Amino acid sequence: MASGNPACRRLYLSLLGWHNLLSCAVDEPGALIAAATVIFLRELQFWRGFRARSGTGQGAIVNSWWQEIVNMLVSEFSDLPSATEFARTTLRLAIAAALGGILGLEREHRGKAAGVRTHMLVAVGAALFVLIPQQMHMSDDALSRVIQGVVTGVGFLGAGTILKSTSEETVKGLTTAAGLWLTAAIGIAAGLGREASAVLCTVLALIILHLLPKVWSRTGRE
Template sequence: MIENMDYLEIIKRLILAIIVSGIVGFDREYKNRPAGVRTHILVAVGACVIALIQEQIAAETVAYIKENPSLSGSISLNQGRLTAQVISGIGFLGAGTIMVNKTSVKGLTTAASIWAVACLGIAAGEGFYTITLIGFIAVILVLTVLEHIIRVPALKILEIDYTGDETIKHELVAFLKKENIEIRNVNYHICQEDNQRVYKLLLELECAPDIKAIDIIDYLADHPQVIKVILEDS
């Protein structure tokens, strides 16, 4: 607990919060995610300041009780109240990084990283250096290393509009299977557009993480019979 708010200790805790949150924010910004370095640092610094305020309030309360022992029974001290408000309140900021459309939800990891740096900021502000550093290492490992260890296949929706005949469908499906893309579901129908028959093929694909979507789109788009190609996350 900080007695009389030692300036060097305050600076040390704030710098630690800035460093760990800045590195986490750099990872998010480098990967072109909604919240970057400044957002993460501001969240951590704010949480750290709240933790410092909480410590100072606690220190002043204890000092006041020591000076006035007769009031010890009427003064209560709840050190978790302010930080609890930070943890619950930071969810609103994290929610702002989440983007939802008809086929996917994006930004959940960034929202979680914002919540995590708030916790790291509180730990730094409370002076729990070991917890802050170990927690920081865990967050960085999850964001940078774990995604390369755990390779989860991605589900994607592929829409192809083409002209010609049904043999084109077999040709396109054969290409996808050749690229080791598993087709889990197929929807197929025919319609008339601009006085010509257009075939609409809607496929649910399971793609390995190392398959580049742009390569699939480039091949299909270059096909002379293909009118439109749309590839979205499922």
């Protein structure tokens, strides 16, 4: 390491210093903060000087590496290239989460297993599944296959909420499973930019889940 790249050699010595510091901290924990501060200031001074000398030679190579890393990070986070696209994506995901949370709150209020968080995650996940193909400019056929996969996957998730009693006559959880399935549909609508349809469907779902049981109880229907 003594004859290698100065930056690599310094990095090796820094790691060795931190290793020794942690080893000593086991026996003398009171000195950990002071020693860590000294090492940090020493390394900060070195790297500032190294950056100042990086106009040519090995310093320029290191700067080139860092620039490539920065460019890679920028390209990886370039799926939202404009403020308009960022606001649109945020709005659709937020609406999906809010509408899913409303349905989940009703289910949680009735003591069901799938509550607010479950419904919110299902709605946001469904919205994201249809948002990504739109950002990638995929064809309508490809988007249709994605939606089919979401519907099938949520169906398996809803099946986990269905419980059958030992009497083999009572089945519980069907309404919650159907609610999860509907929540995925609401998330898909929000992800496709059909927010008004998603809100309308949520209102209808609340009427079905909250008002119809009261009407049936008054009419004597179970």
